[in-house]
Amino acid sequence: MHQRMLKNAIGFLVLASGLGWLIRNIAARGKVSILVYHDPKPEVLHRHLQHLNRAYNIIPPSRYFEALKAKDFSTLPPRSLVMTFDDGHVGNAALVQVMHAHGVKGLIYLCSHIVDTQRGFWWQSAAAKNLGISELKKLTDADRLAKLAEYGFERDADQGTAAAVSLSQIKSLSQVFEFGSHTCYHPILTQCNDAACDEEIAASKRKLESLLNQPVLHFAFPNGNYGQREIAMIKAAGYETARTIDVGWNGALTDPFHLKVLEAADDATVWWLRAQLTGATTLFKNAVRYRRISLALQQGDNA
Ligand SMILES: [Zn+2]
Secondary structure, three states: OHHHHHHHHHHHHHHHHHHHHHHHHHHOOOOEEEEEEOOOOHHHHHHHHHHHHHHOEEOOHHHHHHHHHOOOOOOOOOOEEEEEEEEOEHHHHHHHHHHHHOOOOEEEEEOOOOOOOOOOOHHHOHHHHHHOHHHHHOOOHHHHHHHHHHOOOOOOOOOOOOOEOOHHHHHHHOOOEEEEEOOOOOOOHHHOOHHHHHHHHHHHHHHHHHHHOOOOOEEEOHHHOOOHHHHHHHHHHOOOEEEEEEEOOEOOOOOOOOEEEEEOOOOOOHHHHHHHOOOHHHHHHHHHHHHHHHHHHHHHHHO
């Protein structure tokens, strides 16, 4: 059994390595890859960057956004890659040195009302773990907040420890990172009513701009959930781009409000990262999820 699993893993990795080459040179040719991290340890990111710096040209996010705005990628190097980090986890504060050592810059999408406070990320709370994070994501925003409150988590309550980076850490991070908005409190936007959705999008921009003392023009959807309403509100608030977690590569004509990504697991081995860079792992995960959903629906039909 173990042997078979190992064989499968090796086969997959061999495939991924060939696939990786093909994708970098064919599917991703002339396009920009955007990687998504959350809270990687510096030593893991160091190993990833050793590979990424060999296989790609990691460019500063602002350089990519300028080329995207001009709809002209002729100024970008081949196999351009942009590093993004979601949420603003306190662990990100330890990444300055490794980013600096590899000579690369990234972008952190911050939750404006959690950074520089001792508030918690709702999905990390004991309440969320008891209730089930994926179950909570299915509730309307008001119901989710009410349920969490019932189990002892208030989004504005001081948790006695910082889950997100502080302002002084952000200042230090600004040597190697740019910053965007990831809403105020990381709700599922598509579960918010209009007023709450607009508040999360617009107020986070205002708050971050006053905190950072610079324009905040880039947005990432919490949990990757969005629809036409969210995009309209993001445009109205004055953002220039929005990053999804939809898998794919970005060409010069890609809609700036539908930027596609490749997910990088925070603890990925370099081999797994290479597989993730093909997009195949996420597509596979989604296919499995889709299969489970259709099975569940069939069972529902039979019941
Ligand atoms: Zn997030």
